[in-house]
Amino acid sequence: MRGRRKQGRTSPEPDRRAVALKPRRLGPRDVLHVGSAGLRSRPVRVVLSALGIAIGIATMIAVVGISASSQAQLLQRLEALGTNMLVAEPGEGMFSGQEVKLPKDAVGMVGRIDGVERAGASGDLRHSVRRSQMIPEEETGGIAVKAATEGLLGVLRGTTASGTWLNAANGRYPAVVLGHVAAERLGIDRPGRQVWIDDRYFTVVGILAPLPLAPEVERSALVGWESAQRLLGFDGHPTTVYERSTDASVRQVQRLLAPTIDPRNPQNVAVSDPSEALKAKAATEGAFSTLLLGLGGIALLVGGVGVANTMIISVLERRHE
Incomplete structure (x- = not known):
């Protein structure tokens, strides 16, 4: 009986094999909840x-x-201003103190170079411009007086803020066009006023808009080429020659500009590119x-x-x- 009891109490052995545990990962909702809790x-x-x-x-x-x-x-x-403009000016002579002048027909000579589209010039005058004859002559305000050809404004790609530019009609008479800075320094805001140049009144016919590539023109009073010779004693030799060429021929024109203006002494001509500063x-x-x-x-x-x-x-x- 004891053997039967022992047989009745026996039970199968439990399965002791290792159970593989799977890690649990946070779901999107759990991640959002934990992250917002940290915030x-x-x-x-x-x-x-x-x-x-x-x-x-x-x-x-x-x-x-x-x-x-x-x-x-x-x-x-x-x-907009263009990089195809070159400027020719008198250089230094071979001898110390030698005065160098550009030929009178320098503009025409430059215009015959292949690739040149436009050419113009200005010439310095040894006169001052004043608002009236009552102002002392030494008070120039840094304003120069220059003779200008009719094609100068087109070469510079400039415009007039008011009035008109020098032409065949007004260029023969005592008419003047003021640069942007010159007009401000003289206190003239519209054409029709008069300024005093070399014991004579000149009528302002135009005021130029700013010219970034030609600051020397902005600070000048410009008179016609013919009237400068007849009224102000201008000798006709240009001080600065401006030219516009095609973009493809700029470097070629730059090499030919000095020999064309002065074939005998090309070293007397200084050529520069005003757009280099920009x-x-x-x-x-x-x-x-x-x-x-x-x-x-x-x-x-x-x-x-x-x-x-x-x-x-x-x-x-x-x-x-």
């Missing part, structure tokens, strides 16, 4: 982190936008933009490292969980 519990940290990122991005956008806009405006202005300024703007972009990138990198450091610290704080 709610530390609002100051969240605001500072977001502010750092926003300031870094805003700085980058502002730096790139302002520098790119400035450079684009400069290039647009340079394109080109150099545009290049400087590009380099400055690159520098600012680099500084903005460094600032953004430093801000990103700070934000990453803050995030790592917040993770380490909860690592015990």
Whole structure:
């Protein structure tokens, strides 16, 4: 009976095989809940982190936008003014103190060069311009008096802010066109007024708009070529010759300009490109933009490292969980 009882109490052995555990991962709702809890519990940290990122991005956008806009405006202005204008002036003579003069027919000679589209000239006059004869002669205000050919304004691509330019009609009489700066210094804002030049009143027939490529013209009072010879004792030798050529022939014309004006002594003619200053300024703007972009990138990198450091610290704080 005891054997039967023992047989009745026996039960099958339990299965002791290892059960594989599967890790549980956070679902999208759990991630959203945990993340929002962190945001709610530390609002100051969240605001500072977001502010750092926003300031870094805003700085980058502002730096790139302002520098790119400035450079684009400069290039647009340079394109409107053109890079195909050259200027010829008297250079230094072979001997010290030698006075160099350009030929009287320099404009016509330059106009015959292949590729030249327009040519004009101005000649310096040893006179001063004043608002009236009551003003002392030595108070010139930095305004020069120049003789100008009829084609000068077209070569400079200039316009008149008011009035008209010198032509075959008014260029023979005591008429004058004031540059933009000259008109401001004389206090003349419209044509019809008179200015005093060499013991004679000249009537203002026009005021020029700004000429960035010819600042010397902006600060001048311009009279007609014929009237300058007849009334002001001008000898007819141009002081500055301006020319416009096609874009493809600028360099060729630049090489031929001095030998054409003075074949015997081309070294007496100095040729320059007034647009070089604007080109150099545009290049400087590009380099400055690159520098600012680099500084903005460094600032953004430093801000990103700070934000990453803050995030790592917040993770380490909860690592015990």
